Amino acid sequence: MESTSAKLLLFLFILSHYYLQATSSRVLSISPIPNEALPTRSGYLQVNSTTKSAMFYTFYEAKEPNSSLSETPILIWLQGGPGCSSMLGNFYELGPWRVVSSQGHNVEHLKLEPNSGSWNRLFGLVFIDNPIGTGFSVATTTEEIPRDQHAVGKHLFKAIKAFVALDSLFKTRPIFVTGESYAGKYVPAIGYYILKRNARLPKGNQVNLAGVAIGNGLTDPITQVATHAMSAYFSGLINEKQKTRLEEAQDKAIGLIKVGNWSGATNARTKVLNLLQNMTGLATLYDFRRLVAYEDYLVEDYLSSMEVKKALGANASIAFEVCSDKVGDILHEDVMKSVKYMVEFLVKHTKVLLYQGQFDLRDGVVSTEAWMKKMKWDGIEKFLEADRKVWKVKEKLAGYVQIWGSLSHAIVSNAGHLVPTDQAVNSQVMIEDWVLDRGLFANKEIVDPSAPSYDSK
Template identity: 65%
Template structure:
């Protein structure tokens, strides 16, 4: 990816305009309504969270309070959603997947009865800076690795919690999908590291992390594509061998630590698979057309919509669903693993949920299963040997749940990469039951699980 001059110029212009308007503003409560944005669809709060007292860079957010909390507001769980990319806006998750109102083809909003803020608070962050409506004061401040991503997220989350005393003690669950398979472990890991050094009242009340169709251990995941496509019946053996060769080229580049070239090589693998299969999208092999998430950009480039959300950018600013500038900054980061961060979370007893839509060929069931089995965690043998339970919602099979202690892995039937779009009700049931530890997502009888390793057979 190359940084486009137009994007860079726009970035700097918008930064100047942005901070002339909201130098001291960190949040905005919304009360106005518009034709495209009905009053009832407005966020509870929205605005900007500065990442540092010495920087004008800020993360844009929209927050929706729980509609029908089942506990006092001060104890109601708070979900944080991070989109993938790298460089894709969390407004995609907000208005196309799991927010309280979703975009229609006519660029209007309709209620989402399967939204994730039914009983939880829901916070969307445009991450990293430079993504969506978030502001990067300089190109150099845009993160190039997960440590920098986590530093900015930590600053934004702690600033958000300080906006209202009711947020202080609420349990926080960080969620996200796709490339957020790196963001989520990174901020979770960072919070554990920071909390160990902070006083009680300064700590972030992290209760768990959830990753949907996540890219977490890229090399291990990438080398599964050939076998996966072959056994699903999408390619023949000759094509499989061609894909294997392309995968090994990427592995060799990783071993030589040629990170950017390795990312390019992975892209070639996926492009090759796309060309071989002729599918509408690798994100869901059953779809006849790709996801229509481009509607988000059309919607958010309407002036009155931006005003309703409290966005402060110049009228010439063009909102992008995914930022090429941010994607370029993290290009070399893509093939680097954060598996050790997930291992750290589990070792510390943190609750971890992985979930995948059954039909995703890019970062789906096979890809996640591959890296999970390689984790260095004392519970991995018990997890691998744990029962894979049939999970039902309203009496119908929704998928399968496998867990051991604080680690849970879910396969959701009939879903692809953007799972909440494909299976809204089941996705809502999954996240609610996991957070509340209900049904199959509650405690299991560990004494009934075999401790014999599958690797010994």
Template identity: 60%
Template sequence: MEYSPPLFPKLLFLLIIIIAAVLHHSTARPLPLFAATSYPKQALPIKSGYLTVNPTTGSSIFYTFYEAQNPHKNASKISQTPILIWLQGGPGCSSMIANLYELGPWIVNQNLSLEPNSGSWNNLFGLLFLDNPIGTGFSIAASPQEIPRNQNDVAKHLYIAIKEFIALDESFKTRPIYITGESYAGKYIPAIGYHILTENQCLPRGKRVNLGGVAIGNGLTDPEIQVATHGVNAYNLGLINEKQKALLEELQFEAVGFVKSGNWSEATNARTNVLNALTNMTGLATLGSESLVFEVCSDVVGDALKDDVMKSVRYMVEFLVKKSVKVLLYQGQCDLRDGVVSTLAWVKKMEWEGIERFLKAERKVWRVDGKLAGYVQRWESLSHAVVMNAGHLVPTDQGVNSQVMIQDWVLERGSFAGEETQDIQLKGSV
């Protein structure tokens, strides 16, 4: 799998209890007393439940939605407040990971209890978590055969679910929608963005999805190019020697060869060999998966999408920027899987009339509360951000800074507005 979170058994057990409380809130099903008393009422989402993607079979995507905590700081009324949609990676990992471990309003701390998250992404915006594809987390796949095998089918289900969600509240129809996520969602996000624009072309303005932009964190988007970067990246960071670099490059070459021949399953296996070798050499980048009752990451979904893993969706990103949809690519500075070098390798090959201007654009220093937070480079609709002192899970490693980053990108302020530095007052910032 592309991504599994470093959750320990006790933490995962508490996660199950918390998710059970959310389910109870949304479905009014009987709930054991210990679970009901472990989740603060103020931490419950305002909406949660299921969005049906196939009425015939009942296959559905599970969702949880938190309204903006301070919605009027960036909009005159709630109907203008953006909504962020978060998609987890995997393939097949639940977005409840991000909800309760990364960027939701309440997160699990080291004492195995819930606490308010100062870096929550719903400070100024609505925040919607989707368990995608069907079969992931609490989402329902009526049969394994119905689980998507490619990004077009993933996008079709997501589009139906998003339209259903928008129909839940009259105010949702006018609110800008931003699709965000990390890791393997580096494929989901361009796919749903591409699908939304394609569908919008055939619909009257009042029935279109109001797509504001897409943000990909530490994403796997163009695997053939990205898999070839691990050796040189680790070597330049001083994590491996020349002999190890040569071994990694042999494994990378094998993976690329399978891609070129269209042997997608073996290409995925070969990439896994590269990542395993990198982990063994460096002692880093290990992302273990533990599973009790609730599957944090679904092996069934992972297997369904195995042949999709090494297929590129770069053309979808190109389509979005050509249509002037805002695109943010951000990576943790320390990520060894889908980090800065990996992303910039495919960005340089984008077929877009603005790519040369983007590559020559000035790289701005980005500060939060007077401290260096990272770097931002932008040209027209494409932005790239490097988040300092963060790895594969940027919102976990840099909660407040990731919150400020996403706010500034959406609102086009600070370094995302061309300013060299920014100092943000963390409490009540606008």
């Protein structure tokens, strides 16, 4: 035993640039983070001064800001789940560097490569592991982990305030909160919380919220759960008999929501999705074109490296998981509760972007359009009457955009649930144009309504 350990230590010393991890079926070689890939800042943002519970974050400053840093927007990214780490977004979707895998000599090599579609080209970009207990974030006690979106908003508000306090230049920069999937609830929750708190705070203590963006979000479950059968049927994935069976399962979930049986409703939705999965035989409902599921496990493998954890400033004792079952279980009863009213409040006071990958069967285009039509907002009729325009990037079809006033809706072509993973550059163009009010994403009042499309160069 001692001899084997000595050999292993010697081997690790010789290969100082690699961290080896063995499993029953895979042998991994994990390269350290290159200096140029390190975050500008990273660490912990305290949300409870008594217990020391804190959220882990990584911040990447804008690479090519087109204004002074004091005016350069900051994007905050929140992952979904519930309980999934925003390091997935960082190292697999929209961060400046992505984990990639290659094979050699029976060893799988993991390393970082630059992402040409990173969202920090023009803007500062913050990834926050939310809620506490997720990813590298610390929940000192299980009882502190949020069980509803009000608690989520309260913790995120403290974390954002703590982040802004790190640098005097942060206070004046516009903040846009973004996220995907279950963050279709987190993003409205923190946006709503910020606006409500700002109304009671002096100007100097307010959070400078400038807008929110939700990708493939679960926002109004009672409406969205009713769309799976129709979406799959008209995509040619199930027949009419299967559609009827799926609709019956959906109706059970809706009935449980109506009587406030939240845990039962969540379980019923899971049955709907499992039934759809079994009917279609797809590799993943997150993108019905894929022959294999998204490889998000690469991020978990990469962040298991002690050297990588230390380089990021994360608590090295935490066994990193892409998604926490514990946090998911705690938020189980929250899953089917709607935050549509929060989006309705936000669209009246700031700008909102809703976007979906074209081929997502879980939280895709049909499910989002269904709840958008039910929004209680004075502008919804004009939005629904607005033209849906062809959106091009470098003369190639990128998707479709519909906008009126403060609400924008984008469908991203050739993408599934993880839009930035599937369409890195196009997602970058989308977020940049929306934040900067350019092209099809400019306010309708200043856009030529006769223009058939916008070609982003």
